[in-house]
Amino acid sequence: MTRPRNDNFLRALLKEPTDHTPLWLMRQAGRYLPEYCATRRQAGDFLALCKSPGLACEVTLQPVERYDLDAAILFSDILTVPDAMGLGLYFETGEGPRFARPLRDEAAIAALASPPLEKLDYVFQAVTTIRKALNNRIPLIGFSGSPFTLACYMIEGGGSRDFRHIKTMLYARPELLHRVLTVTAEAVIAYLNTQIEAGAQTVMMFDTWGGALSQAAYLEFSLAYMRQIVARLHKTRDGERIPAILFTKGGGLWLEAIADSGCDAIGLDWTVNLGDARRRVGDKVALQGNLDPNVLFAPPEVIAREARKVLDAFGTGNSGHVFNLGHGISQFTPPEHVHALVEAVHDYRNH
């Protein structure tokens, strides 16, 4: 297997020299693109879109056709794994994800098991289909939710402001939460390794809610499981390294611990100064981030200026930095503003 023709993204993750700072955008295949909305309408709803490998491939490629991006990311949802476990994922309009059968008692937790991988076959088929369609132009990122973030949805039954149910379990019955996390981590390992076998060239774990924990709870209930997963991921496929990226939103206080987890790169939200982050993690890992997605509502010249601030904060040398937003792109983003961002990043030269 050979590297993609544009492999700047992989090189940056491995801290090898790059031609330019590579960039992609979290949630780059999303509702801000009219062509995405059209395909989603065709699919019927969001879950049907995720579960159709052909349509998932189509929307994965849409931002890559429109913009000069350095990586594509599998179009899917972070909650496919608990859905395959039988929790019954569904989406209420405007309400975000919900589970019909959340984990609220010991019996449900005792019965929880890693799902048969056939139930996730639509994801692996999408990976293979997208790799074929990309035709080695740029690398493809596979992903999963982190065990803690998946457990938040599995136990709360949907999104939450206070995480009352999972935190009550965490403090009052930690052994129950550890069981949920252990089963989920096993499932995530199999899920990501099968994505790698199907063609994912990098894997990223989204720990959307780890930042809601105290430091001690984060280390024990979120990072410990991500560390186990990273240790058991395929490190290479066909001789090529498969880098692993960990993204804990709101995890800026714990970068040293995350850098120590065995991952290749850390995803950063926009609250951390990228230069400070680089000094704190040293040469241990690459960094991915971290423009506030709200900058994309400003005019093009402001977007370019704010993008340069992020690049300047990372500092000299363009190895070890993947430019990204600090969170998913907003559905209200004017698509032409993304052009301004991509240009600003690709035109940037360090002095």
Place this chain on the structure above:
Amino acid sequence: MTRPRNDNFLRALLKEPTDHTPLWLMRQAGRYLPEYCATRRQAGDFLALCKSPGLACEVTLQPVERYDLDAAILFSDILTVPDAMGLGLYFETGEGPRFARPLRDEAAIAALASPPLEKLDYVFQAVTTIRKALNNRIPLIGFSGSPFTLACYMIEGGGSRDFRHIKTMLYARPELLHRVLTVTAEAVIAYLNTQIEAGAQTVMMFDTWGGALSQAAYLEFSLAYMRQIVARLHKTRDGERIPAILFTKGGGLWLEAIADSGCDAIGLDWTVNLGDARRRVGDKVALQGNLDPNVLFAPPEVIAREARKVLDAFGTGNSGHVFNLGHGISQFTPPEHVHALVEAVHDYRNH
């Protein structure tokens, strides 16, 4: 004027020796208390409760009667100031605060002015009434929202997940946001100083949304204004020091800068390890916090254990630490669990 009979709270804020680590709880007068719910029903609604000095006094004292707390906090809302500016505060059931006339255009921003203090007289009357009722038993805390947090509500028109409108203004038209913040900071200075004149013995600024900003934006649009306010607050009244506490939720990355603002103490949410925070700010300021409020859903022995972890993290010497939650107490907290917390903190002895 003499200090209250129990002045451990004031001494801790001024880093003087204390008999025990003092504690109070953010939102201690709140819906978890049945007596609060009864008074609120009597008032009719939340705003009517805030605007009645007698009833505001009654609910301020309820937690102080029930628990052995070391400080009382004025019962009020952070949005009284923009309400007095004419933005039309109201509450939708289950939806949180809303403004009938949010700031969305240049004309509205140009017209914005510091409100006449008479419009906030109900707050100052409540302070005086509460001081009389407390009868010098424990100190009374006055408070305000930070200019940035107030501006979030004023510009978004209510709560927000992404702060799209204020951040668009911040990046695209920073001079407009600076005008909103300048006017609001002037109003907050007058508001807090009048609370001090009415009897508040400590003032706290709640920067609930500063943590949603990038570091650069936080320093320029939130902390800079809090620093100005702190510099212009009355430092003493009748010979007694009036300490100022700044609380930026999600501000754990910026403690050094906050400690440098001239405040006496920093309020911490639960994500920061208190020992790390103490090492980072050194002897500059006292620290207030920082138990995850969700711990209060666990059984009493777990509450005691987790409270001791916070106290242990602060370390030896009991000066310079005010125990608190890292955020407001949840309405779902069993009231008897608060007893377990108060006991655990007061019984704690450093080895």
